[in-house]
Amino acid sequence: MSHASLTPRRSSLRGATLPKWFPWAVAAASVALGLAVSAAAGLQSSIQWALIAAVCFVGGNYGVSARVEGRRQAKDRVATSLVWVAFLLAVIPLASLIWETLKRGVKVLDGYFLSHSMGVVSDTEPGGGIYHALIGTLEQVGLATLFSVPVGVLTAIYLVEYGRGRLAKAVTFFVDVMTGIPSIVAGLFILSLWVLILDMGPSGIAGSFALSILMIPVVVRSTEEMLKLVPNELREASLALGVPKWRTILKVVLPTSLGGITTGVMLAIARITGETAPVLLLVWGTNFINTNPLSGPQASLPMYIYLQYANSGGEGAAYDRAWAAALTLIAFIMILNLAARAIARWKAPR
Amino acid sequence: MAKRIDVSGLNAYYGSFLAIEDISMAVEPHSVTAFIGPSGCGKSTFLRTLNRMHEVTPGGRVEGKVMLDDENLYGAGIDPVAVRREVGMVFQRPNPFPTMSVYDNVAAGLRLNGSHRKAALDDIVEKSLRGANLWNEVKDRLNKPGSGLSGGQQQRLCIARAIAVEPDVLLMDEPCSALDPISTLAIEDLIGELKERFTIVIVTHNMQQAARVSDRTAFFNLAAVGRPGKLIEIDDTERIFSNPSVQATEDYISGRFG
Numbered sequence A: 001m002s003h004a005s006l007t008p009r010r011s012s013l014r015g016a017t018l019p020k021w022f023p024w025a026v027a028a029a030s031v032a033l034g035l036a037v038s039a040a041a042g043l044q045s046s047i048q049w050a051l052i053a054a055v056c057f058v059g060g061n062y063g064v065s066a067r068v069e070g071r072r073q074a075k076d077r078v079a080t081s082l083v084w085v086a087f088l089l090a091v092i093p094l095a096s097l098i099w100e101t102l103k104r105g106v107k108v109l110d111g112y113f114l115s116h117s118m119g120v121v122s123d124t125e126p127g128g129g130i131y132h133a134l135i136g137t138l139e140q141v142g143l144a145t146l147f148s149v150p151v152g153v154l155t156a157i158y159l160v161e162y163g164r165g166r167l168a169k170a171v172t173f174f175v176d177v178m179t180g181i182p183s184i185v186a187g188l189f190i191l192s193l194w195v196l197i198l199d200m201g202p203s204g205i206a207g208s209f210a211l212s213i214l215m216i217p218v219v220v221r222s223t224e225e226m227l228k229l230v231p232n233e234l235r236e237a238s239l240a241l242g243v244p245k246w247r248t249i250l251k252v253v254l255p256t257s258l259g260g261i262t263t264g265v266m267l268a269i270a271r272i273t274g275e276t277a278p279v280l281l282l283v284w285g286t287n288f289i290n291t292n293p294l295s296g297p298q299a300s301l302p303m304y305i306y307l308q309y310a311n312s313g314g315e316g317a318a319y320d321r322a323w324a325a326a327l328t329l330i331a332f333i334m335i336l337n338l339a340a341r342a343i344a345r346w347k348a349p350r
Numbered sequence B: 001m002a003k004r005i006d007v008s009g010l011n012a013y014y015g016s017f018l019a020i021e022d023i024s025m026a027v028e029p030h031s032v033t034a035f036i037g038p039s040g041c042g043k044s045t046f047l048r049t050l051n052r053m054h055e056v057t058p059g060g061r062v063e064g065k066v067m068l069d070d071e072n073l074y075g076a077g078i079d080p081v082a083v084r085r086e087v088g089m090v091f092q093r094p095n096p097f098p099t100m101s102v103y104d105n106v107a108a109g110l111r112l113n114g115s116h117r118k119a120a121l122d123d124i125v126e127k128s129l130r131g132a133n134l135w136n137e138v139k140d141r142l143n144k145p146g147s148g149l150s151g152g153q154q155q156r157l158c159i160a161r162a163i164a165v166e167p168d169v170l171l172m173d174e175p176c177s178a179l180d181p182i183s184t185l186a187i188e189d190l191i192g193e194l195k196e197r198f199t200i201v202i203v204t205h206n207m208q209q210a211a212r213v214s215d216r217t218a219f220f221n222l223a224a225v226g227r228p229g230k231l232i233e234i235d236d237t238e239r240i241f242s243n244p245s246v247q248a249t250e251d252y253i254s255g256r257f258g
Ligand SMILES: Nc1ncnc2c1ncn2[C@@H]1O[C@H](COP(=O)(O)OP(=O)(O)OP(=O)(O)O)[C@@H](O)[C@H]1O
Pocket: B014, B017, B019, B037, B038, B039, B040, B041, B042, B043, B044, B045, B046, B057, B226, B229
C-alpha cells in the first residue's frame, strides 16, 4: 500500500458528496425556473411550467452531480428524481380529485342527507338524500361478498393446496379470463340468465350475482398469492404432528395468511362498490326505499350519482347531491381500506 | 411406548428419480440411531419415509416395507395421519407456528387432533416443555408468540411440540445445524433423556455429535451424482468410529472422502 493512498483526500473510498439539501435546492430552482420561463413566454397552463420544472429537476440533478460526484452517483440521483417526479404525477391528480370531491360534496352532506330518500323530492328541488341508495349498495355489495368470498377462497385453497394437473390449469385459466370480463358483460350475462330465461324481475340480488362474477376472480387471485406465501415448513410441521391435511389448512395455513386474505377481500369489495353497469341493467334504480334485495328495483350509490348528475344539467340541487353521494362513496371505500389495513396489522404474525 | 422399526427393501422416488435404493435396517427401541453421509445421499429422504412424510412432496413415492413393531406402515389400509401421530418429526430449521403462542404451539398437536380439556392440556404443555428443557426459560411468557424465542429455544419448542403428542418414535433431521454450541449441547443432553421414552433417529453432519449421542450409526453414500443413495453399513457407533467394516465409511469419517 502506497503512502499516498492513506491520506484522506486521495482515498479511493471517499468521494465528493453533495449536501443533503441539494435535491431540495434543485427542486426549488426548477420550480422557479419553470415559473419564470412560462411567465416570459406567456404560457397559461400550470401543466406547462410543471413539465419544464420536472425536466429541469431531473436534468439539474444529473448535471451537477455528474460534475461533482461522478457518473455513478449522478445516475443514482437521476433514478431518485425520476421516482419523485413519478410520485408527484401520481399523487397530484389523486389529491386534487379528493379535494374537489370534498369541496363540492360537503355542501349538502349531513345527517339529513344520509337518512332520507328521494321519494318525495323531484330531481330539481333541493333536499332529499341517499338513504335508499346507501341501503341498496350495502345490501348488494354485502350479498355479493357473501357469495364471492367462500367461492373465491375455496377455489384458491384448491389451486394452492390440492390442484394438480389439467383441472387446476383450467381453473387458473378461467379465473384469468374472468378477471378481464367487462362489468357490462357480467351484467348482460346475468340479465340473459336471470331475467330473460328465468323470467325474474329486477332486484338487488340479481345485481349482486353480476357483482360476484367481477369479485370472485379478484378474491381467488389475492388469496392464492397469500396462501403461496405461507412457508411449506409450516404445513409439514403440522402434518408431521399427525394433523389431517384439511385441519392443517384450516388451523395453520389460513390463520397465517388471514391478514393478507382480508386485505384482498376488502380491495375486491372496494372494486365492486363503484360498479354501475350491472346495477343499471339488473337493479334499475329507484327513488324509493326498498330494503328487500330479493324483489323490486333498488337504488345504489354509483347509479344515484349518475342519475343525479344526468338530471342536473351541471348545476343546482341535483348536481350538489351527486357530489355529496360521490364523497360518501369515496369515504365508504376509504374506510373499508383502512379497516383492511387495521385487520392485516392486527392479524399479522408477530 | 418406544417401538422397533424394521425396514426392508425400501426404494424412494421423486417422480421418476430414484433417490434411495434398497435400504434395509433395524432400529431398536430406546436407542438413538444416527444417520451420517455426504450431502444428497438421501438421509432426509429416508427419514421422511419412516413417517410417511415423503409422499407429501409432489411426486414422492415409496416401495418396500417399514415395520413399526408388527405393523407395515406401507401396508394396505394404513392411515398416514395415524402413522405421523406415532412417529413424530423435528425439522432442520425451527418452524414454530407464527400465529400461535408458545403454549398453543406445544398444544397444537393435541388441539388440532380433537378437543382436550384445559386442565389436562396445561399439564401436558408443562410436561412437554420440561421434557424439552425449555420450561424454565418460557414459563413466564407462555402467551407470547413462539416465533419470538431465540433459534435454539424455538428448536426446543419444536421438540416439545413433537413430544407433546406422545409419539413412539422421534425423527430428527439435523436438529442442531442452525444452532450455537451451547444450544446444541442442550439438545444433545435432551436426546439422551428422551431415549428413555422414545426411539430416536437423528440425521447429522457432525461426526462428534453422532459419536456423542448415538448408540448405532448408519452410513449412507451414493456412487455418483444422479445415482440413488444407498445404506453402506449400520453398526454400533463405537465400531463405526473405531473400526468400520467398509473402507468408504472410514474414508468418510476420517475426512478422506471424495
Ligand atoms: N423435493 C424433491 N424433489 C426432487 N428431488 C429431490 C427432492 N428432495 C430431494 N431430492 C433429491 O433426492 C436426493 C436425496 O436428497 P436428500 O434431501 O434426502 O439428501 P440428504 O442426504 O438429506 O442431503 P443433506 O445432507 O444435504 O440434507 C438428492 O439427489 C436430491 O436432489
